[in-house]
Amino acid sequence: MTEFIPPGSAFIDLPTPFPMRRGGALHGARVAYETWGTLDAARGNAVLILTGLSPDAHAAANPGNAAAGWWEAMVGPGGPIDSDCWFVVCINTLGSCKGSTGPASIEPATGEPYRLRFPELSIEDAADAAAAVVRALGIEQLACLIGNSMGGMTALALLLRHPDIARSHINISGAARALPFSIAIRSLQREAIRLDPAWNAGHYDEASYPESGMRMARKLGVITYRSALEWDGRFGRVRLDHSRQEQDRREDEDPFGLEFEVESYLEGHARRFVRRFDPNCYLYLSRCMDWFDLAESAGLPSSSDSDVAAALARIRVSRALAIGVRTDILFPLQQQQQIADGLRAGGSATDFLPLESPQGHDAFLVDIDRFGPGVGGFLAQL
C-alpha cells in the first residue's frame, strides 16, 4: 500500500463527502494533477487529458518536474498538444496510487490505508472527480477533452454526466463498454494477484508483497497491449545472448528459463512495474473497466449495440475525433468506430481515424508519427 506521487504534483480536494456510484462515499479525497501552458483570460483554452490505468499526471516535463513524462512527445510547447496554445491539464485517475485518492491512501476515519475497505470504484466516479477538478480550476468549458484507453471510457462518462463540460472530444483507443475478451484478460490478471499468498486479502506490506501475482498481471498486460505483428518483426525467434550473462553452457540451463528475446522483454517490463504500482489499486481500477457500460450509465435497459449507440448519441460536443489502431486486441478498432458513429448520430461533427500502427493498444504511447498529426491536426482546427 505505497503511493507513488510524482514531484511537482498539484492537488484538488474533492467535495466531502464524495458519493460513489456503487455505494459509500469518500471523505477528504483529492485528485492529483499537473498543467502545461497558461489559462487564457476567457478561460477558454483548457485541454484535459484522462489517462489509462497506470499513468500518473506527469504527462510531460514541466517547471515542477523536469523529468520526461509518459506522453512527452505529445504534450509541450510546439507539440501536437501545444502548450503554447492550450492550457493542458492531466489528472491522475481517482482510485490510483499516484497522488489521487485510492485504496493505497490513508482512510481518514481509521488513519490506516483503505486497502479493500475502499468503496467499489466505477468509471463514473473517476469522471465525477475529473469534473470537480475542471470546476475547481475555474474552467467553465474545456476546449477539448482527451481520453486514452481507460481514460477514453472515463471521458465518455464525463461527457454524458456533465453536459457542456467540453466543446470537443478526442477519444483514443477507448471504448463505450467492456467486452468479454478484455474482461477475461483483466479477470485473469486480478486472479493472478489474488492467488498470490502474499496478497493476503489486500493486507500486504513491503516485506511481504504479492510480487509473483503482479509479475503475472503485468506480463499478461504487456502481451495484450502490443501486437503479434509488431513482435514478429521486433523479436522473431531471436534468442538471448546468454554469454552476456556468463551462462555459456547451454546444457546447464533451465529448459523453462528465459531463452527467447520476447521472454526477456516481458521480464524487463514486469520488473519495472511490480514494485511501482499498488496491487489493491490495480484490482480496483481493473474491475471498474469491466463494469463500464455507457448504456447502463445512461440508464438504458440493455447493453445492446443499439442502446450503446443511443447512449453515445446523447453526448453533445460540437466536434469529435475517435482514433483507434487496427492491431489493438484489447480495445479493438470496432469500439472506436462505434464511438465515432454514436457521437456523429448525436449531432457532433465527428471524424474516425483508424491507424495502421503495428504496436496495438499501446500505439498512442509510442507511435507519435501517426498519433501526433492526428491529435495535433484536430486541435489546430478548433
Add this chain to the structure above:
Amino acid sequence: MTEFIPPGSAFIDLPTPFPMRRGGALHGARVAYETWGTLDAARGNAVLILTGLSPDAHAAANPGNAAAGWWEAMVGPGGPIDSDCWFVVCINTLGSCKGSTGPASIEPATGEPYRLRFPELSIEDAADAAAAVVRALGIEQLACLIGNSMGGMTALALLLRHPDIARSHINISGAARALPFSIAIRSLQREAIRLDPAWNAGHYDEASYPESGMRMARKLGVITYRSALEWDGRFGRVRLDHSRQEQDRREDEDPFGLEFEVESYLEGHARRFVRRFDPNCYLYLSRCMDWFDLAESAGLPSSSDSDVAAALARIRVSRALAIGVRTDILFPLQQQQQIADGLRAGGSATDFLPLESPQGHDAFLVDIDRFGPGVGGFLAQL
C-alpha cells in the same frame, strides 16, 4: 505425476534407446494409440491423426471405448474422416500423460516418475515416435497425415524427417515455426505453474498439487484458443445469475469474484482441466512448441521467411491442404498460408482453405460444419 490413460488404448514400444534430439535418450518408452476402421490388404488406406497439446488418442468412440472422443463428429463410419474407407490411427503425443511416455511416466532406471529428469522434448522427437508407430503397424506409406495445432507442427517435422511416409497431408491450424506472441503466451503459462509453490520444482503429488498455477495456465490457454468475436456474441456483458447460487445479496459479494458469464466460463474450463493433465508434461509440451522451427529442423541457417519456405519446399507429398481460421490469434492464418505456399513450391498440389469460423484456434474442434466438408472433401478426392 499422474497419467490419464483412456480405456481401450493400444501401445507401441519405441526402439530402445530412443535418442532425443536435444540430448539424452528414452529407454522402454511407448506410444499410446487407437484405431477406427480396417487396414486394407495393400496397407494403403491408413490415415494418421496427430493431436494438439492436450488430447489423448481417443479421437472418437470405438469398440475398445464407447465414450465420445475429442473429435467425435469428425472420425467414424460415414464421417468426414470416414472409417468405412480409411484405417484411422490417432496417437497420443510423446511427452504426454495420456498413455505415451512423458515426464509423468515411470523412469525404468529409478522406478520413479521422470518429472524434470525427462530429457528435453522436441517436436522432432514426437515426430520420430509417430514414425515408429507407423512402421510398427506395418504401414509403408500413409494415405494421409493429418495434424492439428501442435500436431500440425509434428506433422511437418515427420514429413521432413521421414520422406515418403505419407502420400498426402492435411495441416489444420498448424505452424512451421513458433512466433513471439505464442511463445509469450506459453511462457506466461509455464511461469504461472512454476511460480506456484506447490509445483516444487516438479516434485508435487496429489496432496500438494500446483492447482493455482494450472488454473491460470488453462484460463490463459482458453482465452487464446477462442476469439473476441465469438465471445462478443456468446457472452456479451451477461452477468451470472447469482440467485441460482443462493448468493442473492449483491452487497455481500466479493467485488473481484466471478460476476460475468465469461469469467464463469473460464472457471469451468479451469476446473475441468486442472487435475486431468500433469503439470510437468504441460511444461515440456508447451516448451517444445516454442522451440519448433522447421527451418532449423532442416539445418537451414536462419528462421527467416525464406528459410522456412525452403524447408517446407523440401517436403514431398503429392497433395496437401492447409486449413486455418481468420480469428485464430495463437496460430494465425498467415502461418497456414505459409505452409500452403511452401508445400506448393515443393511441388505438392496444395489447397489453402481459410475459414471464417468465429471460434479461433479451437474452431477445428467445434466448427464441424466448416471443417467437416473441408477435410472430408479432400480425403474423398484422394
